[in-house]
Amino acid sequence: MQAVNPPNAESIFDLLQRLIPHTEVLKHAHGKLILGIKMSALNVIKGVDLEAVVKSIPGILETRMKLLSRSVSVTYDPEILPYDLMDSIFHLKENPDQKSQVFNHLVQVMED
Numbered sequence: 001m002q003a004v005n006p007p008n009a010e011s012i013f014d015l016l017q018r019l020i021p022h023t024e025v026l027k028h029a030h031g032k033l034i035l036g037i038k039m040s041a042l043n044v045i046k047g048v049d050l051e052a053v054v055k056s057i058p059g060i061l062e063t064r065m066k067l068l069s070r071s072v073s074v075t076y077d078p079e080i081l082p083y084d085l086m087d088s089i090f091h092l093k094e095n096p097d098q099k100s101q102v103f104n105h106l107v108q109v110m111e112d
Helices: 009-022 041-045 050-055 083-089 096-111
Strands: 023-029 032-037 060-066 071-076
Touching: 009 023, 009 041, 009 096, 023 083, 050 060, 083 096
Parallel strands: none
Antiparallel strands: 023 032, 032 071, 060 071
16 A cells, blocks of 8 residues: 655645545544545545554544444544644535635644
């Protein structure tokens, strides 16, 4: 598998933008995000080293994929990875005009 080379804010944000149309926020509480994943997401993540991508994002504590329910659970530290950033990332398909603001926020978090 190939990682996003190298995992940095720009390449991770690009991957997230390609993945977002294939996801749905099922639940988001402070520090916990549950995403529904469409089968079409497999085409986006094919060949990507998701472990390397996840490890490169500060504040992500744990991810769990449930194949039968086609969902991903992300536990994160909201002191490092703010709730509003996580919420904004996964609502970009509804708010595409916020793309540059969300990207800049992600860069800031990854540089801290």
